Structures are given as structure tokens and as C-alpha cells.
Amino acid sequence: MNVTERPPRGGPRRVTVVLDAVTKVYGRGEGQVRALDQVSLGLPEGSFTAVMGPSGSGKSTLMHCAAGLDAPTSGQVTLVGRPLAGLSEDALTELRRDQVAFVFQSYNLVPTLTVTQNVALPMILSGRAPDLRRVEQAIARVGLAERAAHHPGQLSGGQQQRVALARAIATGAAVLFADEPTGALDTVTAAHILGLLRAAARDTGQTIMMTTHDPVAASYADQAVFLVDGRIADRIEHPTAEAVAGRLTRLAPPRLAVR
Ligand SMILES: Nc1ncnc2c1ncn2[C@@H]1O[C@H](COP(=O)(O)OP(=O)(O)OP(=O)(O)O)[C@@H](O)[C@H]1O
Secondary structure, X not given: OOOOOOOOOOOOOOEEEEEXXXXXXXXXXXXXXXXXXXXXXXXXXXXXXEEEOOOOOOHHHHHHHHOOOOOOOEEEEEEOOEEHHHOOHHHHHHHHHHHEEEEEOOOOOOOOOOHHHHHHHHHHHOOOOOOHHHHHHHHHHOOOHHHOOXXXXXXXXXXXXXXXXXXXXXXXXXXXXXXXOOOOOOHHHHHHHHXXXXXXXXXXXXXXXXXXXXXXXXXXXXXXXEEEOOEEEEEEEOOOHHHHHHHHHHHOOOOOOOO
């Protein structure tokens, strides 16, 4: 893998996430499913990648392997320069805690905690004193400074997702994995969240991998990667929604509807 594969701003950018011939097989015998098949992919620091493909094509599996939540059957994943295969369970947990953040479709906020407390939670759980300035900055960045003392139940879906995003930004993690982050949101709110994700990549240098079924969401990314049957079937740099929709129609088997 070429580690300087993108034109840099002021110097070569390191590749934060590297998947090298990653294969993931679930089950055995006749029930065996090859969810990923020899997938190689490099995500440069500060890049924003959309992973697309029909239902069951391996998007979640790819994300779980890239984040060190699931071990590949064969192949290598390297996160922030550390090959995951060689790490002990403790070292892997520590690496995930310090370098990886998640945003999910379902927000995953703690209802009994305020916005500030939710954003500070990963720091508290990792045994560190929460950096309140950083927490406040992240909340301000997503435009919720005036809601810092509110609870998730007092916020709209889009506002809750902004809290989840602030939580991911505040950790300072090198890589942010977003699993269908706008799947439950209307188009205007989704556009706001996607703009914030793009800004996080551009301004804070976080590397973002997002799964999505939505061509418009993918158009916010620097590149769209298309999975079909666990393989990378195509890739578009600087994708437009039209180009992505066209590629999905061509790549998806006719019997499968692309959600
Ligand atoms: N724990 C598991 N055990 C067995 N098979 C699994 C497991 N997890 C996923 N699979 C299978 O692996 C394949 C890829 O699944 P994956 O969830 O990665 O797809 P996806 O593209 O994220 O789908 P969707 O868009 O529907 O969320 C599917 O055939 C799925 O049934």
C-alpha cells in the first residue's frame, strides 16, 4: 500500500486506516458466508470515505474489521500505524478507546445525562479527567452550546445526532466510524450532520469512514467505495449524488433493491 497516495496539504499525509487483503468468513460448512473477500483499502488522514453497497454486501463487517471490533479471518488491518493482529486484547481495547470514535444511526446517548455529560462520557469511562474546555468546544462546534444542560429527550433527532457527533469529535480520536449516521433524519437535518462530518475531517484531521445507502450523503465524502458481495466493485473520487446513484444501479443485482 502506498502510504503517500494522496496529494498533501503541506506534506505527505499518513494513511490512518489500512486494510490489506481482508477476508471475513462467518460460520462453517454449508452455512458459511464470505462477508468480505480480499478487501484492500487505505484511508488517508483527514479523508472522508463513504462505503456503499446493497444490503448484505459487507459494509458493517468492513467497518467492524477496520475499527478492530471484529478480527478478519485473513488479511491485515493497520490502525494509526499499529497492525491489529499483533495486539493483545488489552492493547486493542486501549487503541480503540484512544483512537476510534463511533456515530450510529440510533445516536446511542444516555437519556439520564445532560448533553455535556454525554459528550464527556468517553473521557470519564476511560478513566481520564474530562477536558471540559474540549467538551464545550465540541458542543459549540455542532451548534448546541445553548442546549448543553438539556437531556437527550428534550432534543430533536437531528440535535441528538449532533450531540453524538460532538462526543465523537471531543474524544480527539484519529478515526471516526459513522454507521448510517443520517439514516433516521430528514434531508435538511441530514445535510447539516453531513456538513459537520466533512468539517471534522477537514478541520480536525479526523479520518472518517461512513456507511450509507444514500447517494446524497455519499456526495459529501472525498471518495465513495462500492461493495458487492464482500468485494470492492468500484470507487469514485469526489462523488456527486448522480454519479453514485448511477453506479449503484449498475452494480446492484437487479433482484436486490438498494435501500
Ligand atoms: N455474525 C454473523 N454471522 C453470520 N453471518 C453474518 C454475521 N454478520 C454478518 N453476516 C453476513 O455477512 C454478510 C454481510 O453482512 P453486513 O452486515 O456486513 O452487510 P451490510 O452491507 O452492512 O448490510 P446492511 O446494509 O443490510 O446493513 C451478510 O450476508 C450477513 O448475513
